[in-house]
């Protein structure tokens with residue numbers, strides 16, 4: 001597919017033998033936390049398509065938004081700087097932020113930063129980014145606005161392509177993953193995976209574990225942005241005009257599966273059992289999950305792999321490690337390592 005070639009792809013798939021022994025299933029982890037270092041994580045796969053479109057439109061400034069420790073903003077800043085573009089990020093804060101983690105990297109790589117409150121972010125982030133775009137345009141820039149998490153039509157192509165990558169790796173490895181699990185924060189990763197699964201008839205169960213909001217909220221988003229992705233898939237030669245109309249008419253929220261029980265006490269807030277789980281997995285498999293996304297999602301997996309859980313019917317499970325390591329450091333001083 002036509003896109004920028006920035007990420008280290010394909011990312012490797014590792015068998016987690018001790019975790020597998022523990023739960024009596026075969027657990028594999030796809031290391032999308034290793035897509036790069038500055039742009040590590042899942043967002044780079046979406047940005048490869050979105051920023052390709054930005055360049056095709058002649059844009060020279062990327063504007064996006066997220067929480068103060070947004071992995072997506074940091075990856076966007078890294079891509080912009082790498083390509084010689086300017087970057088501006090709208091960051092949601094509740095108090096004046098210390099210079100650490102992803103926010104530190106945003107600043108280090110030269111982003112323009114604008115702060116807003118939770119309420120402004122929730123109700124007006126689109127308007128504020130448009131206002132920023134207008135101000136930069138008046139200075140002669142040509143801005144390209146990327147919505148939260150790059151979860152929009154063209155961004156969905158990132159994990160549509162990743163699902164095809166997974167199927168190629170299955171063939172090389174001689175394995176079939178019946179279930180694919182990922183953390184969900186804005187819906188685009190799950191949408192892309194499931195859209196490819198549906199269109200190509202792979203027959204997998206694809207599950208997003210919500211780290212904020214609820215299942216109904218993400219089902220609506222996933223169905224909507226998957227529809228938005230269809231014309232892009234047509235332009236890429238992936239599907240026919242007939243398939244565009246067929247899928248546009250048939251895609252519905254219930255095509256997308258989410259577990260909503262593992263948000264815990266809220267977005268980017270951790271319960272003691274989640275931190276203990278992160279510590280346990282670090283010692284079991286030498287793999288560090290982050291507190292905001294992958295820690296919650298894998299904690300949910302552990303719970304659902306128990307007797308009576310919703311993953312008991314799965315045999316070969318692939319978890320996609322979507323990154324987030326930089327978000328662990330701001331909480332390291334209070335982390336229960338012992």
Ligand SMILES: *Cc1c(COP(=O)(O)O)cnc(C)c1O
Nearest residue numbers: 071185186187189293322323324
């Ligand atoms: C953004 C993010 C996710 C969630 O992906 P969405 O496409 O926004 O649902 C998961 N893990 C990490 C580390 C992320 O930064």
